[in-house]
Amino acid sequence: MDLDDQANVNRLAEETGKDEMIVLLGQPDPNSAGLFAETVTRGDPTWAGPLAGVPLGLPVYHILEEEIKETMDPDLYQEHVGLMELSADVDEIVKWVKFYREGGGVG
Amino acid sequence: MAVPAILHTAYVLAHAPDFVRYGSKPTRELAANPSLLQQMTAALRPWDQVVAYPPNQVFIGNLSPDDLAAIPRPWLDHPVAEASPQGPFGQIITQAALYGLMMLCDDFELLTISERLAEQARAAVVGFEGRRDKIVGVDDGRLAALIAGNEGLTLYHDGEVAGFIRTVHELDPSLDAHVLFENLACKATAVQAVSDLLAGGPIDPVDVDYLLNTGEEAVGDRYQRGGGSLSKAVGEVVGCLNATGADIKAFCAAPVHAINMAGAMVASGLHEYVVVLGGGSQAKMGMKFRAHLRNGVPVMEDCLASMAFVVGPDDGSGARLRLDVTGKHPIGAGSSAQAVYQALVVDPLVRAGMGMTDVDRYAVELHNPEITEPGDSGDVPKTNYRTLAAMAVLRGEIERGAMDEFVASRGMPGFSPTQGHIPAGVPYLGHALAAMRSGEIRRAMIVAKGSLFLGRMTQLVDGVSFLIESPNDD
Amino acid sequence: MDLKGMQVVAIGEREGINGPSLKLLAESAGAKVVFSVTQCFV
Known part of the structure; x- marks a missing residue:
């Protein structure tokens, strides 16, 4: 993740607290979605940015997850995400984001 | 003219x-x-x-x-x-x-x-x-x-x-x-x-x-x-x-x-x-x-x-540039993937009485995936080709089960170094000219996107496209 | 999952769903988007 963005996420997490905050992702493939989910939960795995070694443990979701989709305006969702629902490997993306959200990869 | x-x-x-x-x-x-x-x-x-x-x-x-x-x-x-x-x-x-x-x-x-x-x-x-x-x-x-x-x-x-x-x-x-x-x-x-x-x-x-x-x-x-x-x-x-x-x-x-x-x-x-x-x-x-x-x-x-x-x-030796089939992503189009591809690919083709399957080859940003994947940046051309295929499904031009075939036959693997503007579809032009001269393809569409937001002056993305046609295609 | 009243950090990607789209969608669910960005890897 861009280093500037890591710093912003870090600051917002400190200001807001993770009970009222979620990170919402829009990456098109499982590896990049996993990388971002890992960065905001365990810390930056590339050890390049401000979140290196900073396990924020933020609740992270992907826009393709059913429980996110059902909270959103259906027409708007179809317009913006309809194509990706068809083109992306939805199961794998959701699997990896959920893995990190639920504490996977720790230890 | x-x-x-x-x-x-x-x-x-x-x-x-x-x-x-x-x-x-x-x-x-x-x-x-x-x-x-x-x-x-x-x-x-x-x-x-x-x-x-x-x-x-x-x-x-x-x-x-x-x-x-x-x-x-x-x-x-x-x-x-x-x-x-x-x-x-x-x-x-x-x-x-x-x-x-x-x-x-x-x-x-x-x-x-x-x-x-x-x-x-x-x-x-x-x-x-x-x-x-x-x-x-x-x-x-x-x-x-x-x-x-x-x-x-x-x-x-x-x-x-x-x-x-x-x-x-x-x-x-x-x-x-x-x-x-x-x-x-x-x-x-x-x-x-x-x-x-x-x-x-x-x-x-x-x-x-x-x-x-x-x-x-x-x-x-x-x-x-x-x-x-x-x-x-x-x-x-x-x-x-x-x-x-x-x-x-x-x-x-x-x-x-x-x-x-x-x-x-x-x-x-x-x-x-x-x-x-x-x-x-x-x-x-x-x-x-x-x-x-x-x-x-x-x-x-x-x-x-x-x-x-x-x-x-045009002297019959190259690839005709169809200026009536160019795409642009206008400011007011919205930046969803669907809006982008509608503007860049579908609109210009429909204006000319064509569909997505009338184009033999699409060239999108042809970044070599072997360079990008180790950084978890994915396979950029493949993602783009799958999005194009999904667009063809939504338009009813192909069945959902035919998406892989669409990607394989109308797309191509990325082979360009990650040199910014270089991968923008145009590395295919040399191959396109050769394939048109040999009669292998009739039409190719080149599609490029630009990340305007990187300069922090707008959140917009940009995109443009053009269609080339074999000169033998009269 | 209820997004109403939640503070959302939206991290989009140019080849996927970008920041502005995530923001619109999260707002349609009643969330407040405190930060939205689009990543480009290439």
């Missing part, structure tokens, strides 16, 4: 392992952690491996994108036997040749190289009579004194100190040695591409009326950072005595914007022959080197890439 066509193409890869350390990412990371240099240097590829690397062979035309699709990944493990650095529409040049080109492109004595390197450079550079006498070196003592006594950037060849580029003005960051190094590398690689284009093409240098450079380098001084241009500077070196030119800045989408503009210039009669060109992006060398090191693969962003195209009146 003349019908515009893309008449000829040329591509260059300049293998520059000693330039990698001065890419934007390596410069920052090595400053923070100097011990990485040794690790990075050890992971750079030798010349033979770079030449034999299958995606590079596709870039210069010795292999087709379909040939590449048939080679198992990782392509690193499947070098092409007896690979040549010369291809039907491109070539791979050595770092010594690149230094030579930079010397002969340097009109302000910015760059100094050692005598030993100058000797190698003179042997490696072909042509450029009238300028090649600028490729001279200094002895090691003078080079050492220059480095010790001046602000600038020390340059290397085969891991040894071999040159220096000076900072012009310490109080002008736009004329800092690092910036000038990037600009001179861009100019030099563009010069090789335009020279090759005109040496092997249908027109002579003096026939070129206008040059459009699409590289991303910011040429200028502190009062107009990025306000200058390289087009005329390149044309001067290759003898385009009747041309002027301007640079087109549109991030990665610039080459497609420029080809559309060139087509319009030709069609309107403003100019007869326009050359669209793009030099290499030094800033992107080694951009993903940390990920490559982590994954135990070579540092693959080791080549500067450049390209050039002749756009002129």
